[in-house]
Amino acid sequence: MTNFVERVLTEELSAARKQLEDVLIVLDEHAEGQAAYHVCAAIERLIGAPSTMEQWYLMTGRAANGEPLS
Numbered sequence: 001m002t003n004f005v006e007r008v009l010t011e012e013l014s015a016a017r018k019q020l021e022d023v024l025i026v027l028d029e030h031a032e033g034q035a036a037y038h039v040c041a042a043i044e045r046l047i048g049a050p051s052t053m054e055q056w057y058l059m060t061g062r063a064a065n066g067e068p069l070s
Helices: 011-029 033-047 052-059
Strands: none
Touching: 011 033, 033 052
């Protein structure tokens, strides 16, 4: 599995990340799975990680676009 280097976030981005994490906790407590998924996607974009689908493909031995690895 590919590991990603953690980015050093500015103070502003760190505050935004904390707010997104707090929102995710509340959504999870209220079983709001679809909204929580979108918060996770926002966190991925914030930290520069591949999308959830790209991560799934990489974890299952495929290229980031879903194609089989050569």
